[in-house]
Amino acid sequence: MTRYIFWTIIGCGIVTVLSRTFPFLLVKNFALPKWLIHFLSFVPIAIMTALFVENLLIPHQGRLPGIDLENLLASLPAILTAIITKSLLAIVVVGIIAMALIRFFALV
Amino acid sequence: MNSELSVKSGLHDVIPTTFGYIGVGLAFGIVSRTSHLSLLAILLMSLVVYAGSAQFVITSMLLAGSPISAIIFSTFLVNARMILMSTTIAQYFRRYSSLANIGVGSLLTDETFALGMNKLNYTNHQLNLRWFNTTNIVAYLVWAAASITGALIGNLVTDPKKLGLDFALVAMFIGLLYLQLISDRSKKLLTQLIVIIFVVVALYISLIFMSANAALLVATLLGCVFGVVIER
Structure with a gap:
């Protein structure tokens, strides 16, 4: 490992750990205003939607994003499994199998 | 769970x-x-x-x-x-x-x-x-x-x-x-669904103008603002 790689990893580790821990110390020592708590109550649903949908879109700078058909197709059985079983494990397993089948048969 | x-x-x-x-x-x-x-x-x-x-x-x-x-x-x-x-x-x-x-x-x-x-x-x-x-x-x-x-x-x-x-x-x-x-x-189902749809649209549009990481952040923040506004 060169010094370049080593120090890059250490530097990136420091900014990441600060992003993760600084808010904890802030929130511990200062009471958050009501409006901010209300705002933050939407973070889970908003960020999970964004993390999911980001995987369905293919960005093209300056143009409308394209659709990732493989991911979209594999998402359907996963969503169905979510509705039927409400089990995270089942959703993940069905999703993986669906994706493996889609690629095996080159459906997209 | x-x-x-x-x-x-x-x-x-x-x-x-x-x-x-x-x-x-x-x-x-x-x-x-x-x-x-x-x-x-x-x-x-x-x-x-x-x-x-x-x-x-x-x-x-x-x-x-x-x-x-x-x-x-x-x-x-x-x-x-x-x-x-x-x-x-x-x-x-x-x-x-x-x-x-x-x-x-x-x-x-x-x-x-x-x-x-x-x-x-x-x-x-x-x-x-x-x-x-x-x-x-x-x-x-x-x-x-x-x-x-x-x-x-x-x-x-x-x-x-x-x-x-x-x-x-x-x-x-x-x-x-x-x-x-x-x-x-703690939130109405309809409110949550509207926020989800809003985030999808915000993300889709943001991706035209910025990188995927920036778009993720912008769509999330806008989604939270939107949620606060419709709950008022």
Whole structure:
């Protein structure tokens, strides 16, 4: 490992750990205003939607994003499994199998 | 998921998410090995940085020989969403010491954040150190083990995508989003659905003008603002 790689990893580790821990110390020592708590109550649903949908879109700078058909197709059985079983494990397993089948048969 | 906040329930709750870590961790190990990073560098990055998407960005920038400052700044941008998640979850750990808070925060990821948010719906809006540390530590160890395994088999597997493991992550977000939707009683279902649709549209439009990471952040922030406005 060169010094370049080593120090890059250490530097990136420091900014990441600060992003993760600084808010904890802030929130511990200062009471958050009501409006901010209300705002933050939407973070889970908003960020999970964004993390999911980001995987369905293919960005093209300056143009409308394209659709990732493989991911979209594999998402359907996963969503169905979510509705039927409400089990995270089942959703993940069905999703993986669906994706493996889609690629095996080159459906997209 | 149940109302218990023990080590045992933590282990039980984190199992499904480990599939995501295994899939992406293997992929990271394989990709970084083929990018000529040493086993030690790969392990160090997974232990020190511990952030899936950021690690892929770092690897490709190292390969391109980018300046350290540029790589660090990109990492900050990719992980900026952590600030939002940490602020949200920190509210449930105020009663613990600063050191305990740093411990929880250091190992917080998209997945354990989402898991914690789901758990709240079953525990009367309580979280504790024992449960959260259990999920965090299991996730951390699985991530490290998966990356190093990927690095070791990197030369054998040419196409890790064939197995569909990379989709584990997407499937997990589907599951966590759905469970959040049906179990969060503090908000009306209709409100949540409208916010979801708004975030989808915001993300779609943002992607025209900015990078995927920036779009993710912008869509999330706008979604929260929108949620506050329609609930008023």
